[in-house]
Amino acid sequence: MKPLRIALIPLLGLALTGPAQASTTHSPAVVVSKMTGPGSVSATDTAWQVKATDLGVMWDNGRGEILAAFGDTFGASWQPPGANGDDWRSQVLLRSTDRNLADGMSFSSAATDRPGHAKELIPSRKVDGDEITVIPTAGVSVGTRQYLAYMSVRHWGEPGYWDTNYSAIAYSDDNGQTWVTGGGPRWDNPGGADHFQMAAFVRRDGHVYMFGTPNGRQGAAYLARVPEASVLTKSAYQYWTGSAWRSGADTLAAPIVAAPVSELSVQFNAHTGKWLMTYLKGSDVVLRSASAPTGPWSGPAVVASFADFPGLYGGYMHPWSSGPDLYLALSQWTPYNVYLIRVQLNPDGTIANPNLVRDPSFERQATNTVAAPWKVRGNGGVDQGTWAFTADRNAFVRYNRGWHDIYQTVQVTPHTDYTLTGWLRTSPDNDNGFFGVRAPGGAPFAELNFRALGGWTKRTVTFNSGNRGSIEVFAGIWTDNGDMWLQLDDFALVKS
Incomplete structure (x- = not known):
């Protein structure tokens, strides 16, 4: 068979060209390193044939490693911008033991199907209008078992819009090498309005908290929880109604953060003693904090602006961020790879010590001639x-x-x-x-x-x-x- 070649409609990105117009907010974030693709810290393009990819959902596997699940991934023939080329895998997984994030994030191994080749974790049909791909959205460990939330995407629409068949949770008992998709919970989406098509996981106080959003980027954020021993039992999930935890249908869930919310990442942060949430809000990646997962959540503070990082999305927090330094995996449609960025936090969870350089990446320059502030x-x-x-x-x-x-x-x-x-x-x-x-x-x-x-x-x-x-x-x-x-x-x- 010939190698599969595609040119995907922007899967989770904003395929926009020209000077950024959607947001002019200054970006406090600092670019630390390139995580994936050519020129990345671990040269993932040659180490595991991960030349182009996105997302980078990260969690602690409980064994001294970070597991990072990436989305649609391409091999040698990929050319920027966007998702295209051969060796298409709907998702891949890389592992890291790197605790010194100040100089970048390295990877030490991958889930592979042959030496030097990161495997597709969960098969997808790759048929538009049926199931075009399967995208990872969250991960968490309980004991030695790893759980991965994913969504079955039926069709990519205009940027920011896509249709899902369902979301579900798979599990792995061999550190992410193989995944079981049968027998776990599933949230079907026949009408396109289910609240939990994309997820963020946090394990705390005997529960796994699941923060959810609908398909696309226009929905609000919702909250569920399940005893950590019952992650695979859907009837064990309770939904936050705005005043109480209730068992039953996820339609019981009330918004905890108003729309638009997408590509959620949530953690409890020891430095601030608060729950932190990052997500894509319109054209910017923003940060909010709260004293409890149910909220109330603070107002959004911009971490990275579209004006400085055009085509940005994702913004998944690294679980080993420590002290005032908060590290995130940020995706960009050009060049369709993932970067490690950093912001610093005050004890109250607000952003401190921002980047003082204006237009730091020259993306606000409208012509080929250098203009202010440069x-x-x-x-x-x-x-x-x-x-x-x-x-x-x-x-x-x-x-x-x-x-x-x-x-x-x-x-x-x-x-x-x-x-x-x-x-x-x-x-x-x-x-x-x-x-x-x-x-x-x-x-x-x-x-x-x-x-x-x-x-x-x-x-x-x-x-x-x-x-x-x-x-x-x-x-x-x-x-x-x-x-x-x-x-x-x-x-x-x-x-x-």
Whole structure:
């Protein structure tokens, strides 16, 4: 048989092009690393033939590992943007023991069907109008058993709309290598309005809490719970009515968060002592908190804006986030892969210490010419293609002689420690690149010098602001030895 090739309608993404218009809110999140695909920390494209994928639903397996379930996955022939290519698997599972998330998230193994190839966990018919795919939405462990919530998708409609046949829970007793789908609970969706077609799991106080949303991105969030020993028994589930827990039909459930809510992730966070919820709200990934799973939930705070991460979705919290650092798996339609991002939290669950760089990923640049808040000295511009580190755009400088750089003035607090990060890539002949900070219009006081960078490479500079109230972040090259170029993307400046 010929390899299966498809070009999926955006499965959980927003296949939009051009400058982002839906949201102009600043993104406090910092890009930490690429989790999947070419250039990822674990090179998943060569390690397990996971070249393009999305989601990254994560849970602790109870044995010192994180299990991460990804959605529709493609192999060698995939080309950005979006879901396309051969070796289509409706979902795959990777495992991680990495506890040092500050430098990215690595994977140590996968559920495989042959060496070096991540397997499809749950078969799907791959027939549009019947069952086009089966998507994982949540995972949780109880003892040595792993549970995976999934939805059977009948048809992908316009971006943000899709039809499901049902949702269900599978289980695995061999750490995710094989999954049993029969005999567990199932929530059928004949009328398209069932409350629990996508899920988020939290195990706490003897129960597994299941937060649910309908198919698509237009519904509210609902809540159920089940004794942890009875996850596979549907009659054991109780639904929160707004005032009490009731057994029976899930139509008893009342909204705990108003629409629109999609791609939910929920956890109890030890640092804040609160329940945290992240989800896609319109065009942004947002964060809310509550003292109890039933709420009331705080107002939404933007974690990542569509304007800085066009085509974003998902935003699944890493269970081992600790202290003030909250890490999330963020999907982007371009290049249809998953990135680890970070925000920091105050003790009350609100977002602290945001990224101070405006337009950090150059996605708000409407043309090929560098515009505010960025400036260019010498010859440079904005690339609009599929070779950026994230999404659609990156900045560049290029010439055959002299100094060329991209820079931005940022307000800082005097006598404060800061960390600057950015993603850089150069021509093979680059011999004199610089990345750092300087006084506005003045000389650098903290910088790194680098030569050729073969691929997108993270660079970090730490410094104290001294008596300065503003600084310039910059990246540039001297090009006195022939034609050279430097690309830059995803800058971040945060207090250390």
